[in-house]
Amino acid sequence: MNASTPDPLAQQFVAFAVEAGVLRFGEFKTKAGRLSPYFFNAGLFDDGAKLVKLAQFYAQRLLASGLDFDMIFGPAYKGITLAAAVAMELARLGHNKPFAYNRKEAKDHGEGGTLVGAPVKGRVLIIDDVISAGTSVRESIAMIQAAGATPCGVAIALDRQEKAAENGVDMDWSAVQYVTKHLHLPVASIAGLSDLLQYLRTASDPAVVAHAAAVQAYRDRYGV
Template structure:
C-alpha cells in the first residue's frame, strides 16, 4: 500500500510532467512506456513536495537504524535537491542536518576545491540523487567522497525502475551489494504500477507498463 507521501510525490510528478507516459527510448536502448525526469520539479510547490518525499524516505531509513551525519547532493540536480531536503527536515521535523555538494569543475581560488558546504572528512554520508540507471554517476560520487575521507553509507533516489542490469539484479541492488551501502528509493516501479492502476485517468497505460515490468524487471 502506498504511503501518503508516495501518493503526493507521484501526483506531483504527474502534474509537473516529471512523469510521462507514452513511448520513450532510454539510454539503454530499451523502449519504455514511461519516462521520469526529476528536473521537471522546477517550481516552488513541486520542489517542496519532492523534498518532503525525500525527507520521509530519510526518516524511514533512520527508523530502520541507518545512521548518517551529512546529506550530500551530486552536481547538478542534486544541489537544489539536497538544500530543499535539509530545509524540510528542519522546518517540518525539527531535524537539522549538515549538507554539502560538489562542483563539476574544481575552483583554484577562494575556498578552492570541488566540494562546498559541510566538512565531510570522517563523516557518514547519505547521498541524495534523482535517478539511478547504470550507476556510473553515483559511483563517481562515491569515489569523490571516499577521496575526502568520508564514509558513504546510503543512497536515496526518487525512482527505482527495478530493471535487470548486466550481471542480474536491479541497478540499485547491485550498487548496494558492490559498494557495501544501503540503497533505497522514494518509490519503485511496483509503487508506480499501483498508482497507475488506482487512477482511472491512467489505467489505459497499465498493460504496457506491466508488459515492460515482465520483460525487463528483476
C-alpha cells in the first residue's frame, strides 16, 4: 500500500483513538524533550468497550501481517492488559494463543520469579502500546531469551515515525527502525504518524483538520 492510498484499518484506528480521547492535540512535551502537537496515551483505553475494540485492531493487524508466533508476551505495565485482551480476541477469531507477562519486582513466595502466565517458550510476540526508545523491547528480549524462548516480533498501536534521541541528540533512525534493524525483530503497528496525517487532512470536523499543519511541521522537523 503506497503512501497516497489510505490504509482502512489504520484510518479506523486513528478515528477511534481521537473519539476515545486517547489521541489528543495541543502542545505536549515528549520524553525526548520535544514539543509535540499530539499525544497518544494508551492508558486511556480505560473501559471494557474501548479495550475490546483496541484488541480487535491489534488482532486484525497481526493476522494481516503474517507474523508467525506461538505465544504473546506483555511487558509490565501497559503490555499486561494488552497481552490479555489481544489473546482473548485472537481466541475469539479461532487463533488461541497462550500469553505471559512480567512483574516489575521478583516474587519470593508462591510460584516466585518475575514471569506470570503461560510458560514462555517457542516464538514469542511482544505486545506494547508504542516503542519510545527500544528499552522495553530490549528488556523483554532478555527475559524471553532467559526463559529459553525466541522473540519473533513486536506489535504496537502507534508508530510515531520520528527520530530517536540519545542524550539530547537526534538520531537518523526511529525507535521502531532500531528494533527492526538492530534487534532484528519485525514490528507490526496498527497505525503510524503518516496515517494520522492522512486522517487529519480528510476529517469532516474542521476543528480536527486545523491540527494538520502543526502535525505536518512536526513531522518535517523530526520525522524519519
